Amino acid sequence: MTINALAGNQSVTPLVTAIKTTATVSSAAAQQQAATTQSTAVTLGQATTSTPVYTITRPALAWESASGDLLSSKLAGNFSASGNAARFAGLGSALMERFAHNGGNYSQSVIRQTASSQADSATSLATVSRQSQLHTKADNQISLSIKTASGALVDITLGSDTDGLGVQVNVSKGTLSDADRQALAKMADGFQKAIDGLTAQPPKLDLSGLTTFDTSVLTSVDLHASLGTENTQTLDFHADASTRSVKSTGIDGTVDISVDMSKRALLGSESQQTQALNQYLKQFDSAGVRGNANDSLMTMFKDAFTALNSHYGETSTTHQSSGKEPVYFSLTKTDKNMVSGLADFTASISQTPGDKTNPMRPDEVDTFSYQVSQSSNINGTSSQDRNISQKQQSHLVASYHKSLTTGLQLNLTTDRNSQNYLYYQIDDKAESTTNIQYQKGALVSASVDQSASTSTRIQKYVKGWLESDTTTPVETSKTTDLLGKLQSAWENDKSRMSFQDYLTKHTLPDLSGLVLLESDPNQLQKSSATF
Known part of the structure; x- marks a missing residue:
């Protein structure tokens, strides 16, 4: 709405002497329904001239197509709102729910126009171009x-x-079957939750609803988003039967996770996966606290990691390959009892470095970088002679400033009186490697080697002068004989069955918790298993 004050020196009285309202309707040729512009002229005081004091103009709305459907009504309601969260509210789910009864194409948009442009044919062409850009190159696109x-x-x-x-x-390269449409409609809630998370402040990664689709009906799902022209938040998500990945970049930093689900023989039971997932989330929290990570960025990392490592689906598939590729076998319950149960993955979080954190010492930058991964191999010449290995590792590098006084917020300037702080530099590493070997069908060795190290350097400054500089390294490593623990459990069982029968027929002690990555050297030292 625009208000133009016009010249006039008439005396003003509370009496409204004249009100004039006009409405102008124009059509954008061959492509949209009528757009309406309204202007209201109000004259205050004694009416000595026909010139109004104020003119109020309401901008016209140009629609891509004339329609009274529910989606158009939803667009009209959301258009008057501000912010991506309100603009996109409910639109994603409405588009997906539409597939329950309609599998065809659909396109609708609304744009704001000025009244002076309605009769201009060139402007009509510009309107079409703007409508097209809303579907391809909008400032905020999902x-x-x-x-x-x-x-x-x-x-x-x-x-x-x-x-x-x-x-x-837009539906292309074929038509949708009833099963296709029903599977798409089921994703309505998951799609909307992903949109709501991306448009929240701070943004969140709620992607779990996009990983539960039936891969026998829908083979892949890709979500892309670019929100904002400054401090742009972007997202790239992919999921299919063998891979899942997400990369999100914003003002706080970058989250990048990839999960390889092609080696499904490695996947454990749901309870085993939950145990491993919880252990990793616990270590992410520890890394975040230790490295002074941005809370919202770390939450995005944890949520994305959880979503990509949940709802694996069927885990009993046996994969065979040929040629020079390794041969994959269906693991026995003994084997799965000694691996993490999760799919292989690589995951990283990188925080945007602090800008001019300390102007007196620009080389002191607040940073946070964390990588964690798991890789597994199954190879051999036959199911009787095979080797299984699984390696998990993590690496944390961080630096940050902390006030000498608890609860006091730092405000570092070039004034030496402000230069009272601690500067932390963190470098932590952890690794867990499991090896399992079979010869002639017999389990001949099974063990896990684990190590964890931390390095903490603290520099203390008082009024700009370095008062102390200390580095504290801590390192622990240990080896656990998994085969020995299985043999002890067999001997304690007092049964007369052979060890081979015990492994295949008896309920085995859960060893999967012993192979999980432990990044705290002190915890690793304490964690000797007992049965």
Whole structure:
């Protein structure tokens, strides 16, 4: 709404003597429904001239197509709101729910126009261009691409900028079956939760609803987002039967996680996976506290890691390969009892370095970088002669400033009186490597080697002068004989069955917790297993 004050020196009285309202309707040729512009002129005081004191103009709304459907109504309601969270509220789920009864294409958008542009044919062409950009190059763009097992490709886009809001559904390379449409409709809630998380302040990564699809119907899901023109938040997510990945970058930093689900023989039971996941989340928390990480960025990392390492689906698949590739076997319950149960992964979080944290010492920068991974190999010549290895590792590098006085916020300047602080530099590493070997069908060795080291350097400054500089290293390593623990449990069972029968027929002690990564040297030292 614009208000133009016009010249006039008439005396003003409380009496409204004249009100004039006009409405102008114009059509954008061959492509949209009528747009409406309203202007209201109000004259205050004695009416000695026809010139109004104020003119109030309401901008016109140009629609891509004339429609009274529910999605258009939703667009109209959201368009008047501000902020991505309100603009995109409910749109993702509405687009996906549409598949329950309709599998065709759909496109709708609304943009704000000025009244003076309605009769200009060149402006009409510009309107079409702006509507098209809302589906491809909007300031805030979210797109979901889904491939079906039958070969059809579904592209869903949501776009928003200051003066426009649009949505589009495009189905190509085939048509959707009833099973396809039902599977898509089931993803409505998961898609909307992902949108709501991305548009929240601070942003969140709620992706669990995009990993639970039936891979026999929908073969892959890709979510891309780019929000904002300054301090842009971006997201790239992919999921299919063999891989899952997410990369998110924003003002706070970058989260990058990839999960390899192709070696499904390694996947453990649901309880085993939960145990491993909880252990990793615990260590992420420890790393965040120890490295003084940004809380919202670390929360995004944990949420994404949980989503990508949950809902693996069927875990009993046996994979065979040929040629020079290693041969993968279906692991026995004994084998799975001695691995983490999670799929292999690489995960990292990198925090944006602090800008000019200490102007007196610019080389002192607040940083946080953390990497963690798991890699596994199963090889051999036959199921009777095979080797299984699994390596988990983590690395934390961080630096940050801390006030000498608890609770006092630092404000470091070039004034020496402000230079009273501790500067921390952290470098921690941890590793856990499990090796299992079979010869002629017999388990001949099984062990896990673990190590954890921390290095803490603390420099203390008082009024800008270095008062102390100490580095404290702590390191622990240990080896656990997993085969020995199984043999002890067999001997304590007092049964007359052979050790081989015990491994295949008896309920075995849970050893999977012993192989999990432990990044705290003190905890690793204390954690000797007892049965």
